[in-house]
Structure formats: C-alpha cells, structure tokens
Amino acid sequence: MGLDRHHMLSLHNVFEGLRLGLCDFSGPSRVALIYAQKPGEPLRVVDPQNLLEGHEPRLREYYLDSGEWAEGLPDPQHVTYFDQAKSKRVGLAGLISLGGRSPGVSYQMWFTDRHVDLCSPGPSRRWLELALLQFSHNLAAQDILALDSVAHMLQEMAPHAVHDFIVDERSQSIGPDTRLRVYNILGAIMQISKTPEEGAWARGLLAFVEPARLSRLHYLMRFPKAERPRLDNGKHVRKMLQTVERSRRMLVSDGEHIIGIATGELPAASLCALFNGRHGLLFLDGKLVCSFSDGAFQSTNRKPNLVILEEALLEWPLDADQRDALFGSVSRIVACAGEQKYGCALIVDPYTPLLPLSGHTLEAPLNLENDEQLALAAALAKVDGALHLSAVKNQLCGFACLMDGPSFPGEDRSRGARYNSALRFTHSHPELIVVVVSSDRPVSVMQKGADISRPPVWPAVPSMLRPPPTLEHWLSGPA
Template sequence: MLDDAYRNLCIYHIHDGLRDGLSHFSQSSRAALIYAETPHSAPRIHDPQNLLRGHEPMLEKVFLKDATWRQCPGKVASIPPFEQILCDPLPVSGLINVGARSRAIFHQTWFTEHHPDLCSTGPTERWLEHASWMLSQAFASDNVLHLDLAGAVLQGWATHAVRNFIVDQRAEAMGMDTKLRIYPTLDAILSISKTLEEGAWARGRLCFVEPGDIDSVTYLAKFTRDERPVLQNHKHVRKLLLSVEDSPYALVSDGASIVGIGMPPYPGACVLAEFRGNYGFVRLGEEKVCSFFDGAFHSTTRRANLVQLEELLLESRLDATQRHALFTIVSDIVHSTQERKHGCTLVLDFSCPHIPIAGQHLENPISLHNPHMLHVAKALAKVDGALHICADGTLHGFGCLLDGERVVAEDRSRGARYNSALRFTAGHDDLVVIVVSSDRPMSIIQGGVEVTAACPLPPLAGSCGTPPHLEDWIADA
C-alpha cells in the first residue's frame, strides 16, 4: 500500500493542474475525484471546492447502494501497466465525468462543470481521461519528482486535448490508417490566426482534407503540384486567405501544402478552420470542436449565455408564446451586438402601462416580430442609450437614459452603462435590463442586482490531507 502522504500529494498536484488548465480552456472551472484504490476499498472523495454538493443522492445510489461500478469490464491483472480501461460515464446533470480503472487504481471518476457555452464536451473529456491516466501512473511510479511535472502538463493540455479528440473522432469515422497529422494542423491554425495582413486579422476558411481524398474535392482553382504553397509558410497562407474571404469556399490543404480553392461539401472527416477576424472556430466536418483566439484554443462558442434570462422570463406573467418570442428577439439583438463589437443596453419592460423612460420615443411602437423591424432595432442599438422593449415585443424608444439612486452593488470598473442599469432597476421592480459591453461581457440586471454575477469559488488550500470516505462526506452534508 502506498504511503498516505505521497498518495495525497499525487491527488493534490494532478487535481490542481487539471482545474487550472480547464479554467483557462473554459471559464472558471472546478474539478473533483471519487476513487477506490483496490476492488474492496471504500470509495473516497476529493472535492475541495464543493463541485459535487447537491449530487449526494445520485452519488450514494451509484457508489454506496449499488456495486455495479465495481464490475467495470476488464480485470485489473489483465490491464497493461501503462494503460487504463474507461468506464461508462455517470448520468450526472450539469457535470462532465470520466471513469477509468488501471492496475494502480481500481476505480477513479473525475468530474468537472459542463459549462453551457461549450462547443463540444469532447476535448474536456479527453482532459479528464489524461488526468486519470496521470494519477494512475503517479501511484504506480511512487516517485515524488514526477508530481510537479504532472500538474504542469495538465495546466497546458488544451492543444493536446483538442488533438486527441479530433484523432479519436477521425479514427472512428475513417479507421486508424489516416495520414493527416493533427498537431501540425493545429499549430498552423494558431499561427495563421495571429498573422496580420496589412493590419487585418484573417478571415475565411481553411479545410484540411485526408491526403488520399484530396483529388475528390471539387476545385474552383487548383495549383500546380510543384508550385503549391507550403503550409508552414504561414504568412503566404494568410495572404491566400484573401481569396476566400467573405465567401462559402475554402483553401484546401492536404496537411503539407495548399492544393487549391475548393467548394463544399468536403470529403471524409475533414478539419475545417473558420477564421473570423481576431477569433475563429475549429470544426470536424460541420461540428464545432473548439474556438481559438489570443493565440490559444478555448471551449467557448463565444455566444452570450442567456440562461438566466430564460429563468426570469419563466417567472414573469408572460405566456409561453410571448416568452419564446421575446427571448428570440433579445438573443438576436445581443448576438448581433457582440459580433459587431459595440455595447448596448436593453430594457425589458413587463409593466402595464409601460414605464416612461427619458429618450427618443417613437410615435408608433414598432413590432420586433417583423424581421425588417428587428434589423432596424439592431442598428438603433448602436446609438448611445438603451432600447426600450415591452413585453409584447414592441420597441417604444431608443437612446433612453437610465438613472436612479446610488446602490451598494455599483462597480466603478464596469462603467456608466452597467452602473446606470443597477440604479435604474433598483427603483423599478417589473423590468429586466441587459447590458452588453463592447468587449463582449454581458450582464442581466434586475432589482439593482446582477443575476449573472458569478460567485467566487472557495479558495484552495496549499496542500490536502487524506480525502474522506464518500459515506462520511455524504453524512456531513
């Protein structure tokens, strides 16, 4: 049996590296571990930031009242020393989890948050898989010198997680014998995304096709074999992207050079880089894998998370049809604002009659259910001041000025638009204000409080003791 202090140190370093890496890849993230070192061990839990609180009934049912998890396929003795066998994920709402067993650790399940704006859960799942593999190897090696390295590797695992997910998906779709190398492909995508051409960021599509399928692409223009631009010449590829900017076509690459300009559909499980200025997306076929910006890969779809608005609308007096219509209108305006990179404020007024707000009033309110009028509203959102939208989906004014008494929750770092919304909603109960900043953050405010504000996570200790038994942890809830 391993020394408790060493085992605790393994869990601490690997958990800390995983949590920090996922927080950079996604938004702020927590991680937790449930494990049993031997087939007869009572399960223990390491959850320093209370990720699994609220899931006690499910955890008790799976790990304490049912022994199915101990029967995960594969006998421990038959598992090769440097491999692990994955188990079926647990049905836990709001969480991503990966279970595995190995020679060193009979069973372990890693958990992290399932953020609502993920392009795909695949890279995160591969990250958890690697954390479980590193923990089992740390237990097996019994070498404390490896622990700092293990944590550092997991902190910077983003590119590897994306690569592993793409490789696995392509192997499942096309078989193991594929020639397109994914690491150089991802490196080229990031390098091109950071390369300016006459001061402008890259726009357009770059499609990476399996070399064996390259001749099956429909080309608008195909370069001669001995003059094809080399993919590693990122500056040249950046210039060539000008030829497909603002078009449905793409530069086509076999992973080594640019073959030509092709048109969809593209064969096989192609990797598609979609450049949209200072950000972009990596797709596998038509499915988003991740986004990229600031020289790194991220999980976000870069679309505003309006879950809290849905919840507020459910609590309102509106019927289902009105709620859906109003949510669609607001979503369109918010996403348009973020894409155009300008700020705006939307006042959703549920009062009857509506609240009078100083601003540019319309003689006849316009219905935003009309797509043409919605387009007008998106343009008016660029004007200083707020859009005044009533519950029936009509726009009553724009350039509206919000004021009110000072409130405790004001934040000077957020600017006048945000703080004015706090003051205004503090004095009016029957409305919701949505503030979109020019640098993308979005806030939903009601009653002088930002309902989208994230609570600070509990701080992590500098070390950890022996994780408690799951049974004791549940009893302490």
C-alpha cells in the same frame, strides 16, 4: 487507511494542474474526483469547491445502494493501463465525467463543470483522461522527484486535449490509417490566427481534407503540384486567405500544402478552421470542436450566454409563445452587438402601460418578430442609451433611453457607466430586467439591483488538499 505524503502530493498536483488548465480553457471551472487506490478499499471523494453538491442522491444510488458503478469492470490486475470504456459515466446533469481502472489506481471517476457555452465536451473529456493516466502513473511509479512538473504539464494541455479528441473521432470515422498530422494543423492554425496582413486579422475558411479524398471536392482552381504553398509558411497562407474572405469559397489543404480553392460539401473526417478576425472556430465534420483566440484554444462557442435571462423570464406572467418570441428577439440583438463589437443595453419591460422613460420614442413601435424591423432595432442599439422593449408585445418602443437612479451599495466600481447605470436603474425598478452588452463581449443580466448572470463564488482551493473522506462519510454530511 492513512494516505502517505507521496499519495497526497500526487493527488494535489494532478488535481490543481487539471483545474487550472480547465479554467484557462473554459473559464472558471471546478474539478472533483471519486476514487479507490486498491481493490476492496472504500471510495474516497475529492471535492473542495462543492462541484458534486446537489448530486448526493444519485451518487448514493450509483455507488452505495446498487453497486452499479462496479458492474462489468475488469480486474485491475488484468488491465494493461486503463479501461475507460467499461467504467460507466455517472450521468450527472451539468457535469462532464470520465473514469477508468489501472494497476496504479483501482478506480477513478473525474468530474468537471459542463459550461453552457461549451463547443463540445470531447476535449474536456480527453483532459480528464490525461489526468486519470497521470494520477495512475504517479501512484504506480512512486517517483516523488517527478511530481513537480505534473501540475505545469496538465495546465498546458489544451492543444493535446483538442488533438486527442480530433484523432479519436477521425479514427472512429475513417480508421487509424490517416495522413493528416493534427498537431501540425493545430500549430498552423495558431500561426495564421496571429499573423495580420496589412493590419487586418485573418478571415475565411481553411479546410483540411484527407489526401485520399481530395479528388471528391469541387475546385474553382488548383495549384500546380510544384507551386503549392506550404502550410507551415503562415505568412503565405495568411495572404491566400484573402481570396476566400466573406464568401462561400474555402482554401483546401492536405495537411502539408494548400491544394487550391473549392466550394461545396467536404468529405467525411475533414477539419475546418473558420477565421473571424481576432478569433476563430474549429470544426470536425461540421460540428464545433473548440474556438481559438489570442494564440490559445478555448472551449467557448463565443455565443452570448443568456440562459439566466431565459430562467428569469419564467417568473413573468407570459405564455410560452410570448416568452419564446421575446427571448429570440433579445438574443438576436445581443448577438448582433457581439458580432459587430459595440456595447448596448436593453430594458425589458413587463408593465402595461410601459414605464415612462426619457429617450427617443417611436410614432409606431417596431414589431421585433419582423426580421427587417428587428435588424433596425439592432442598429438603433448603437446609439447611446438603452433600447426599451415591451415584454408583452415583443416590440421596440423607444431607444437612446436614459437609465438613472440613486447610488446604492451594490454598485461595482470595476465596471463601466452602462453597467452601473443598469444596476441603479433595476434597483429603483425591481420588476424590470436590463441586459447589458459590453463591447468586449461579456453579457450581463440585471434584475433588482444585482447582476444575476455573475458566476457564483466558490470556496477557494486550499494550498494543499486534505486527506479525502470516504464517500459514505461525505454523503452523510457534517456531523
């Protein structure tokens, strides 16, 4: 079957808008789609960056061998718009997926990367849902003049995806009858996060509670009804946040006004914004929804990503207890550096005896399983130079250590001296691992002269998508 120009333009604009929006929300992200426009047509695959690569056996089983994908799906002519509840998720490891049916498109299943630092897959699924709806609408409407704005609209959908996820979750918890206006709350959070007070950025907890449940809180103080600060007065609310900084107290809002200051547990379906200076975290019922910084919502939980270090340690001759203890110590030091925004480097040394290094040695090594000594190790990381850790004993054996080595072609001139010193050092000592923390949060893991934590390079998305192959042809691979 040939695909007409309107079909290809609709597919390209929805695909690119979704991909670029998710890249802004979650960092570099890929998108893929399996779909059939009309009943009885073969399924087609859109995957220009190889997101589905490695999942071919499961896709063949799910879509071709068993026909499991079609079980329980309603007739698309009897679906008012779409039905995602009965469109089963394929369940591919490391991916987020969402599908549905509609009169415009008989079947769609969208996929994107599930990042290791994701707060919650919920907003990303709502984004996939928006793409599903838009693609269905575009093919059903056949309005080519409306296609120009589709990509731009989907690219800017972060607040709407977060909003839709929160509304859906709260509706399941307490029903649709709610007086909290989530769009207004999200707008107020953005305004407060961008409002400094005497040169300092917002810190503290701001809770949004369903008005009918406000009486369940333990208040330390309440404002008279006529004097309650309005939530949309961001400057006033920002000033009030100073009263709960670095404490267990929280400002409480009904979504329109600040009610007072309280402590203790919150009722079900409550939203909380935790402001941490230039960034913050948004919670629903104590579970992370997303983070926010620089006037935008993001999917990251802002924790250092050390998964690649954990994988690299599996190659070393350590038992499970040694590996877990070492990984926990490194993670704590890295997290401390990120929270206090200083750069540092950690040399993880598997040798016995340790590699001799130029730097400050200790009369007795610090036992990193001791909390007090681990905190001291994190403080020593602030001194110029690297920490020297024994992988076998989980000890700090030196600090302010110099990492030197001859220049080699794998250096990255776009990065700083600490980063390139670690590259040179691990190139000269391939058995070591060096973890580099930059003051602006990125964490790099070096081994054998390479940054093994660097994201893979994916194929570029073409300027216009090509007609997608059928699933059967795609699974058969290149001829």
